Amino acid sequence: MSADFLYGIEVILNGLMAGVMYALVALGFVLIFKASGIFNFAQGVMALFAALTLVGIMEGQIPFSHLINEIFGTKIHNFGWEVPALLAIALTLLVMVAFAWAVQQFLFKHLVGQEPIILFMATIGLAYFLEGMGDLMWGSNIKTLDLGLPQGGSRVIEELSANLGGDDFYGFFIDKLDMVASVVAIILVLALIAFSQYTKHGRAMRAVADDHQAALSVGISLNFIWVLVWSLAGLVALVAGVMWGAKSGVQFSLSLIALKALPVLMLGGFTSIPGAIVGGLIIGVGEKLFEYTVGPMIGGATENWFAYVLALLFLVFRPQGLFGEKIIERV
Amino acid sequence: MNETATPQMQDQTLEDYTTADGRKIGGVMMDLKSITLRFGGLIAINDISFNIRQGEIRAIIGPNGAGKSSMLNVISGFYQPQEGEVWFMGKKRPTMRPYKVARQGIARTFQNIALFEGMTVLDNIMTGRLNFMKTGWVAQSIWLGSAKKEETINRQKVEEIIDFLEIQTIRKTPVGRLPYGLKKRVELARALAAEPNLLLLDEPMAGMNVEEKEDMSRFILDVNDEFGTTIALIEHDMGVVMDLSDRVVVMDYGKKIGDGTPDEVRNNQEVIEAYLGVSHD
Ligand SMILES: Nc1ncnc2c1ncn2[C@@H]1O[C@H](COP(=O)(O)OP(=O)(O)O)[C@@H](O)[C@H]1O
Numbered sequence: 001m002s003a004d005f006l007y008g009i010e011v012i013l014n015g016l017m018a019g020v021m022y023a024l025v026a027l028g029f030v031l032i033f034k035a036s037g038i039f040n041f042a043q044g045v046m047a048l049f050a051a052l053t054l055v056g057i058m059e060g061q062i063p064f065s066h067l068i069n070e071i072f073g074t075k076i077h078n079f080g081w082e083v084p085a086l087l088a089i090a091l092t093l094l095v096m097v098a099f100a101w102a103v104q105q106f107l108f109k110h111l112v113g114q115e116p117i118i119l120f121m122a123t124i125g126l127a128y129f130l131e132g133m134g135d136l137m138w139g140s141n142i143k144t145l146d147l148g149l150p151q152g153g154s155r156v157i158e159e160l161s162a163n164l165g166g167d168d169f170y171g172f173f174i175d176k177l178d179m180v181a182s183v184v185a186i187i188l189v190l191a192l193i194a195f196s197q198y199t200k201h202g203r204a205m206r207a208v209a210d211d212h213q214a215a216l217s218v219g220i221s222l223n224f225i226w227v228l229v230w231s232l233a234g235l236v237a238l239v240a241g242v243m244w245g246a247k248s249g250v251q252f253s254l255s256l257i258a259l260k261a262l263p264v265l266m267l268g269g270f271t272s273i274p275g276a277i278v279g280g281l282i283i284g285v286g287e288k289l290f291e292y293t294v295g296p297m298i299g300g301a302t303e304n305w306f307a308y309v310l311a312l313l314f315l316v317f318r319p320q321g322l323f324g325e326k327i328i329e330r331v
Numbered sequence: 332m333n334e335t336a337t338p339q340m341q342d343q344t345l346e347d348y349t350t351a352d353g354r355k356i357g358g359v360m361m362d363l364k365s366i367t368l369r370f371g372g373l374i375a376i377n378d379i380s381f382n383i384r385q386g387e388i389r390a391i392i393g394p395n396g397a398g399k400s401s402m403l404n405v406i407s408g409f410y411q412p413q414e415g416e417v418w419f420m421g422k423k424r425p426t427m428r429p430y431k432v433a434r435q436g437i438a439r440t441f442q443n444i445a446l447f448e449g450m451t452v453l454d455n456i457m458t459g460r461l462n463f464m465k466t467g468w469v470a471q472s473i474w475l476g477s478a479k480k481e482e483t484i485n486r487q488k489v490e491e492i493i494d495f496l497e498i499q500t501i502r503k504t505p506v507g508r509l510p511y512g513l514k515k516r517v518e519l520a521r522a523l524a525a526e527p528n529l530l531l532l533d534e535p536m537a538g539m540n541v542e543e544k545e546d547m548s549r550f551i552l553d554v555n556d557e558f559g560t561t562i563a564l565i566e567h568d569m570g571v572v573m574d575l576s577d578r579v580v581v582m583d584y585g586k587k588i589g590d591g592t593p594d595e596v597r598n599n600q601e602v603i604e605a606y607l608g609v610s611h612d
């Protein structure tokens with residue numbers, strides 16, 4: 001096999017792994033949008049906030065310490081302990097569930113029945129609030145998240161694949177952290193699907209996504225389901241935040257991963273779980289392949305815009321997304 | 332004609348009795364006292380009182396816009412009346428949200444069908460069992476076995492209802508693809524899956540052909556007879572109402588203008604003028 005072809009395969013593999021992460025982030029949007037019609041602009045900031053909280057808890061930081069010091073003239077920063085990663089992840093998850101509850105209780109409960117654009121605006125406010133809250137609780141310096149996950153290229157894969165091609169092929173370069181991230185993302189996606197298909201609350205969630213009146217009539221509390229979907233979105237944000245944070249540090253730019261989910265949603269449709277998955281994979285593979293093949297001819301850096309152009313083309317020819325029902329306007 | 336001249340039958344004498352076809356009617360299950368419901372300046376329900384007795388089929392009739400659906404919505408908690416009291420099973424019910432009302436054993440269907448269009452018939456009916464599924468989601472997510480067991484038990488009940496309503500052939504069909512008449516039947520099935528004490532049916536036969544209406548009438552009678560379910564239904568077809576119901580409430584412009592057995596109501600002059608006259612012009 002020619003080296004070019006094999007490197008092409010490597011690009012596809014890397015694209016698939018990126019795609020899984022895009023799909024995961026997109027799922028966070030889909031969960032909330034399906035159940036409540038809210039397009040959650042704060043999804044990216046939720047990932048940032050989750051990662052910040054995880055680092056803070058692991059390092060034993062005292063939340064709001066800067067504020068406390070300002071007011072009381074104290075000089076506290078740390079509890080003086082370190083929390084093991086797994087426990088810290090569990091605690092962070094609790095924080096995200098509390099956040100979900102608070103969002104429902106103090107914000108969206110009072111906005112039931114409002115226009116989608118109002119709900120969307122509310123999530124913009126929420127995003128800025130949460131960003132500020134993250135700074136206030138944990139400080140605004142860049143943090144490193146060290147979970148002890150494997151880093152660097154996988155030697156095993158490189159060596160095993162090296163003799164697939166000729167002399168100018170040195171084996172697949174696959175980042176270990178990317179592999180871990182994909183595996184975790186795949187497990188989470190499968191778990192979310194199983195949850196929604198086979199559990200009592202999963203069925204209730206689908207019911208609410210389909211028809212609020214009917215859901216009420218069989219005894220489903222909309223409030224509860226909305227807290228549930230925001231909690232699940234918080235879980236997705238946590239995983240995405242952890243994986244991205246472990247790779248490139250926990251800082252503001254982490255919240256921009258949400259921007260990667262937008263084209264995925266345009267491709268896959270805002271209400272389709274399979275759509276988010278397939279859309280994520282198409283965009284992940286598409287942008288890496290495009291960069292590999294066409295990129296060098298047009299000066300590279302195509303990954304910044306390729307996904308959006310692809311999504312725009314999709315919007316023109318198939319506005320309902322890959323799996324959406326055809327939209328037929330009645331006149 | 333004033334209230335006292337309206338024929339009243341078992342309302343006052345609340346001893347149990349047995350109907351001509353052998354069904355047992357008990358005491359008052361749902362008591363609505365002086366209900367008034369307004370939408371801004373519009374009075375949808377104007378100081379209406381009536382009750383529903385254990386085991387009976389209670390019809391609510393009246394011209395379009397009379398406030399019948401609003402009344403069902405008050406009973407099921409979808410609307411909160413500005414005035415009046417709702418007594419259920421001998422207790423005054425506080426202001427209660429619809430999902431809580433449903434959990435108290437009051438199931439309903441909607442005039443404009445509210446089904447989960449994207450789900451299969453089976454899944455739709457299964458949602459009616461949600462309140463029988465006790466295993467929490469944490470337990471379910473960790474140990475799928477308990478979820479499976481629970482699912483099996485509830486599936487059994489659902490299958491019984493499917494057989495009962497003769498919809499075996501469409502079990503796996505997404506509801507969105509069903510014709511109107513079958514959708515109405517699936518909606519009834521979902522309500523029945525909750526094993527309600529009180530079943531509220533808002534125009535269960537509207538838009539059906541004669542044959543479908545006969546089927547639906549038979550199902551309603553069978554539900555009442557076999558499960559002893561108390562039923563309140565809104566229906567336009569006077570023939571159907573006369574055949575099915577034990578007692579009838581007649582509404583017009585938000586007011587109650589008649590209350591009694593089908594025969595009593597049929598011979599009530601005010602009812603004839605307000606309603607029967609309208610329906611035959
Ligand atoms: N949610 C609502 N908001 C405003 N007006 C309503 C609402 N529901 C019902 N109404 C009004 O209340 C009156 C009674 O309606 P309804 O109970 O649906 O009558 P029926 O079922 O007897 O045809 C109508 O004038 C209707 O327009």
Ligand SMILES: [Mg+2]
Pocket residue numbers: 399400401442
């Ligand atoms: Mg009506």
